[in-house]
Amino acid sequence: MPIPGMRGTDHVGFTVPDLDEAQEFFVDVLGAVHVYTLGPKRADDDFMAVNLGVHPRTEITEIRFLRLGNGSNVELFHYASADGQAPQPRNSDIGGHHLALYVDDLDAAVAYLRDRGVEVMGDPVTSAGASAGQRWVYFRSPWGMQFELVSFPHGKAYEKEATTLLWHPVSSCDAIRSDPEHAS
Structure with missing residues (x-):
């Protein structure tokens, strides 16, 4: 159940080395909107260890909340870590991650990123098997966080026989627009 x-x-929350740099990237490059900021969180007890699994004297110096398109919100953290910080994990490491963004036109999005000086990792890849119909490419933020652009404007192969479809930001937008309670 x-x-x-x-x-x-x-x-989705991400710890970043520089909040201003991260907010600038999310807002100016990715098109996010800053919604609100929370100030420092420090504790003299074991709150940080019990609730967040970090060293008890670690401090959250600031948190910023952003709205990213029609998908999930993003929470950017900056910590003053009492016991140091590990390097950012690679995709192949435990805890490795990336944030995938759906775009309507992958080639236009890649050209946009390259024009902005963003590191695009290779050229777009065409998927096969159940993901046939999809193209994708990875890119990195200035601090090395990995992102993915993904596009499948005509759907993916698995959808032809699936009883459950993966969530899709385009269909969610269409559902919101067709719902009379959400109509403007």
Whole structure:
């Protein structure tokens, strides 16, 4: 059974080395909107260890919340870590990750990133098998965080016989627009 009342992803949190640089990248390059900021969180007890699994004297210096398109929100953290910070994991490391963004036109999005001086990792890849119909490419933020652009404007092969479809930002936008309660 699922978690009672679970609806979906609310936000994804990332710890970044420089909040201003990260916010500038998310806003100016990716098109996010800054929504609000929270100030420092420090504790003289074991709050940080119990609730966040970090050294008890670690401090959250600031948190910024961003809205990213029609998908999940993003929470950017900056920590003053009491016991140092490990390097960013690679995709192949435990805890490795990337944030995938759906775009309507992959080639236009790649050209845009390259024009902005963003490191695009290779050229777009055409998927096969159940993901046939999809193209993707990875890129990096200035601090090395990995992102992916993905596009499948005509769907993926698995959809022809699937009883459950993966969530898709385009279909979610269409559903919101067709819902009279959300109409403007």
